[in-house]
Amino acid sequence: MKISDTVVGVGFVGAGAAIFAATLGFPRLDGGAPGPALFPRVLAVLMIGFGACLAFPAALRRHTNPPDATPVPTPVPAGPHPGGVINALLVFAAIIVFMLASPVLGFLLTTAAILLGLMWWLGTPLPRAAAAAVGLTLFVYVIFGKVLRVPLPLGLLWF
Amino acid sequence: MTGSLWTALGMLADPTVWGVIVLASVYGLFVGAMPGLTATMATALLVPFTFFMEPFTGLAAIVTMEAMAIFAGDIPAALVRIPGTPSSAAYTEDSYQLAKKGQAELVLGVDVVCSAIGGIMGAVALMIAATALAEVAIHFTSFEYFWLGALGLSATTMVSSGSIAKGGLAVLFGLFLSTVGLDITLGYPRFTFGSTELLNGVNFIPAMIGLFGISEVIRNVTSPLRTFEVTRVNHRQIFRGVWGVVSKYRWNILRSGGIGTFIGILPGAGADVAAWLAYGVSKRFSKTPEEFGKGHMEPVVDAGTANNACLAGDWVPALVFGIPGDAITAIVIGVLFMKGVRPGPLIFEQQQPLLYALYLTFILANVLMIPFGYVAVWASAKTLKVSRSILLPGILIFCIVGAFAINNSFFDVGVMLAMGIVGYLFEANGIPVAPVVLGLVLGPIVEQNFMVSMIKTRWDLTQFFTRPASIILGVFTILTWLAPVYPWLFRLARQRPSPPELPPL
Numbered sequence: 001m002k003i004s005d006t007v008v009g010v011g012f013v014g015a016g017a018a019i020f021a022a023t024l025g026f027p028r029l030d031g032g033a034p035g036p037a038l039f040p041r042v043l044a045v046l047m048i049g050f051g052a053c054l055a056f057p058a059a060l061r062r063h064t065n066p067p068d069a070t071p072v073p074t075p076v077p078a079g080p081h082p083g084g085v086i087n088a089l090l091v092f093a094a095i096i097v098f099m100l101a102s103p104v105l106g107f108l109l110t111t112a113a114i115l116l117g118l119m120w121w122l123g124t125p126l127p128r129a130a131a132a133a134v135g136l137t138l139f140v141y142v143i144f145g146k147v148l149r150v151p152l153p154l155g156l157l158w159f
Numbered sequence: 160m161t162g163s164l165w166t167a168l169g170m171l172a173d174p175t176v177w178g179v180i181v182l183a184s185v186y187g188l189f190v191g192a193m194p195g196l197t198a199t200m201a202t203a204l205l206v207p208f209t210f211f212m213e214p215f216t217g218l219a220a221i222v223t224m225e226a227m228a229i230f231a232g233d234i235p236a237a238l239v240r241i242p243g244t245p246s247s248a249a250y251t252e253d254s255y256q257l258a259k260k261g262q263a264e265l266v267l268g269v270d271v272v273c274s275a276i277g278g279i280m281g282a283v284a285l286m287i288a289a290t291a292l293a294e295v296a297i298h299f300t301s302f303e304y305f306w307l308g309a310l311g312l313s314a315t316t317m318v319s320s321g322s323i324a325k326g327g328l329a330v331l332f333g334l335f336l337s338t339v340g341l342d343i344t345l346g347y348p349r350f351t352f353g354s355t356e357l358l359n360g361v362n363f364i365p366a367m368i369g370l371f372g373i374s375e376v377i378r379n380v381t382s383p384l385r386t387f388e389v390t391r392v393n394h395r396q397i398f399r400g401v402w403g404v405v406s407k408y409r410w411n412i413l414r415s416g417g418i419g420t421f422i423g424i425l426p427g428a429g430a431d432v433a434a435w436l437a438y439g440v441s442k443r444f445s446k447t448p449e450e451f452g453k454g455h456m457e458p459v460v461d462a463g464t465a466n467n468a469c470l471a472g473d474w475v476p477a478l479v480f481g482i483p484g485d486a487i488t489a490i491v492i493g494v495l496f497m498k499g500v501r502p503g504p505l506i507f508e509q510q511q512p513l514l515y516a517l518y519l520t521f522i523l524a525n526v527l528m529i530p531f532g533y534v535a536v537w538a539s540a541k542t543l544k545v546s547r548s549i550l551l552p553g554i555l556i557f558c559i560v561g562a563f564a565i566n567n568s569f570f571d572v573g574v575m576l577a578m579g580i581v582g583y584l585f586e587a588n589g590i591p592v593a594p595v596v597l598g599l600v601l602g603p604i605v606e607q608n609f610m611v612s613m614i615k616t617r618w619d620l621t622q623f624f625t626r627p628a629s630i631i632l633g634v635f636t637i638l639t640w641l642a643p644v645y646p647w648l649f650r651l652a653r654q655r656p657s658p659p660e661l662p663p664l
Contacts, residue, residue: 001587008588012328019335019350027347033618036342036349039606043338047331054324084381088583091377091555095576098559099569107560115552122380122548132549140556148211150564 001085009055016047087122094118106155107145112137167515170215171523179216180223180520184527187224188535191231192542193550194241195379198228198430199486199593203371204554206364206494207561214498215516218491222517223524225487226278227535229430229466230528233270234539237263238390246430246466249438249458256454258390268397269404269456270463271532273412276405277464278525280416281423281471286518288424288472289507292479295628296504301608301615302623304480306632307426308605311482312598313639315427319591323643329590332581333598334605336361343607344614356570363493365562365571366578366599370592371486372558373579376551378586394537408460411441419465423472427597429485430466430473437465471521478502478514481604486593489600 019040026037034041094114102110115133120126144150170176183205190201202221209217232243237254247254257266299307312330319326339350340360351357405412415437422433441461442448451458473484474491481502483489495502506514535542562575582592616622624630 001584003584003588005588008590009324012331022350026349027345029344029614033613035344036347039602039609040335040338040349043331043334047328047335050324050327050331054322054328087380088377091373091380092576092580094552094555095373095559095572095579099572099576103569111556115556118552118555119549122551124546124548129549133552136549136553136556140560144560144564148208148564150560151567152560152563 001088005057006055006059009051009053012051013048013055014051016044016051019047020044090118090121102153102155104155107152108137108141109156111140163511164515166512167519170512170516171219171519173216176216176219179212179220180523180527183220183224184227184524184531187227188231188531189542190224191228191243192234192535192539193545194235194239194243194543195382196375196554197244197371198225198232198246199490200371200375201225201228202487202490203364203367204557204561206367206490207564209494210364210497210565214495214500215513217494217498218513218517219520221487221491221494222520223527225470226274226467226521226524226528227531229470230271230274230532231535233274233463234267234535235543237266237270238392238539239543244431246434247463248431249434249462252452253455253458256452257456257459260454263390263392264394264396265400265404266456266459267392267532267536268399268401269459271397271529271536272401272405273460273463274467274532275525275528276412277416277419277467278470278528279522280413280464281420281468282518282521282525284420284424284468285471285474285521288420289475289479289514292475293504293507296479299480299504299628300626301611302626302629303632305605305608305612305623306629306636307476307480307482308601308608310632310636310639311426311476311601312605313636314425315594315597317639317642318425318428318432319594322589325588325590326594329585329592329594330598333595333600334602335598336366336595337599337602338606343603344610356568361599362565362571362574363599364497364565365575367490367493367596368558368562369575369578369580370582370595372554372561373575374582374586374592376555376558377579377583379547379551392536392539394533397533397536404456404460408457411457411461412464415441415461415464416468419468420472422465423469423484424475426476426482426484427594428469429487429593430469433469433472434462434466438462467525474517478506478517479504483597483600486596489596492600 023037023040023044027035028037029035094117097114098110105113112133115136116129119129119132124132141152145152186205187198187201190196191198201224205220205224209220212220229244229246232247233254234243236242236247236251237258240251240255242248242251254266254270257263312334316323316326316330319329337360340358341347342349348358418437418440419430419433422428422436423430438451438458438461441458442451445451445457447455447457469485470487473488476482476484477488477492479502481492483492492502500506500510500513558575558579559572562571563569565571582595585592585595612622624633
């Protein structure tokens with residue numbers, strides 16, 4: 001998800017300002033010396049400065065470039081492919097599903113379902129995806145749940 | 160010393176350690192050989208496992224894994240023209256063109272041997288430099304540690320990929336994350352938004368897994384999941400002719416080993432910077448610079464030696480000062496703290512066996528690279544054919560469970576998700592992710608030492624320039640800040656018209 005440098009720079013300027021504002025309520029040390037607020041404030045000011053350094057040259061470049069300027073060809077692939085953003089959102093969704101569903105359904109069912117869904121969506125044939133999802137789920141369960149003794153959520157399956 | 164050395168040998172002789180070293184080697188070779196997955200991600204995913212190990216076993220796993228991964232990055236560079244890790248990018252074109260000319264076996268053999276030689280050179284330098292620097296560092300106070308932290312952050316900003324502004328913003332974001340939680344002066348909760356989980360700060364390991372693991376999964380699933388056309392290799396012949404190449408370029412190997420180690424010792428610069436610098440120096444002094452990029456062995460030797468030499472160099476500031484040399488050693492410092500080992504000059508007195516065992520592991524990992532490298536080349540065709548539509552969801556699950564396993568907490572999984580989104584957005588917009596972790600690790604060092612110094616001296620800033628070591632470090636830091644001005648000054652000096660020649664008297 002490519003955003004223009006101007007927007008990114010302005011975003012950091014805003015973040016710096018918000019951090020600075022949040023420190024206004026921080027207490028001071030005995031004798032009035034700056035305490036918990038000092039370091040975040042220095043960071044906030046630097047963030048505003050670096051953000052401006054990123055935003056303004058980018059804005060100036062855009063302003064001075066003729067509107068019909070031909071883009072310079074680049075050897076780097078130009079951004080994600082059309083389905084890429086959906087794939088990214090699905091990965092984020094899978095993590096959220098794990099957080100919400102695994103306490104109820106348990107680690108084994110949730111993980112197998114997530115793996116099966118993602119593998120199939122990314123292009124693995126369904127029978128192969130099912131076999132890989134079950135195998136990988138059991139592998140992770142044995143490594144973390146049995147060998148390292150991590151208390152993975154059991155949910156519906158209690159073994 | 161002899162007693163510590165025997166204890167170290169005893170630690171290394173433990174069968175569990177050997178088992179972990181073998182597994183970490185295989186893991187490192189696999190991740191390194193897979194285009195799109197980096198050694199940093201491999202380290203972040205390894206950390207949850209090290210959580211359950213003895214301190215030395217965990218460190219041995221990381222040392223072996225990273226050495227193998229950086230070498231293995233050379234395999235797809237030669238066979239499919241895609242560097243397995245960013246450290247192999249400098250000489251990918253030369254490696255691939257050599258493979259196309261029918262020298263795939265030779266280039267991979269040279270990669271293995273030069274990586275091992277570079278790694279051993281770096282390990283020797285680590286033993287000498289770390290011990291020498293520790294004797295100096297024992298006299299350091301909060302002033303010097305503040306400047307060291309500031310120097311590390313400044314160098315990270317200047318050498319990070321992309322623009323200085325973007326590198327600086329990444330560092331600042333990491334520093335901001337380090338301020339979350341109770342502050343050291345009054346114990347005041349900063350930026351916790353009422354969450355008790357954030358009182359101790361942003362949990363380091365889930366943050367690392369998000370920044371390096373999740374963001375790499377996202378980067379891979381948003382690119383076309385293509386299969387690779389792999390150049391065929393006869394693995395039995397990979398060492399044939401290697402001795403001739405190594406012998407011909409022996410001075411290059413020495414020079415690049417030195418460059419790699421030096422870059423490693425500099426805080427903030429990693430193996431990719433070392434490889435590019437060694438490539439540049441090699442081209443500058445080569446008798447055949449016009450051959451670079453067209454399938455020439457010289458840059459492969461130089462940059463391939465430098466990137467592995469850099470790895471041990473990166474551990475010098477990490478062990479001596481607690482200042483990470485790169486993103487991987489930043490993670491290592493987090494692991495050391497987690498294990499109750501505080502990096503700094505005192506570990507050279509208090510934890511000598513651990514230190515010696517670590518040195519021996521560096522040597523061992525690079526010796527093992529020869530047989531393991533052979534196996535990795537043998538398995539390369541199969542490795543590169545592994546289905547990415549199966550591999551990437553698998554990595555995702557390891558990320559989730561790894562983040563959960565640290566505190567058995569879903570909150571940590573949430574931290575990983577948030578950092579994954581940040582890492583993806585940063586990478587997509589050319590903001591480097593590695594400086595974030597350096598900021599996160601160095602933030603407390605800089606803030607604590609600054610506040611302690613200020614309270615100690617009743618807010619007298621001049622005290623930062625009164626001790627000799629503090630002055631030197633302070634001047635270096637300020638010179639680093641001025642780095643963007645140097646090219647302009649050089650240009651100005653060059654453009655100044657020369658004075659007219661006077662007629663002979």
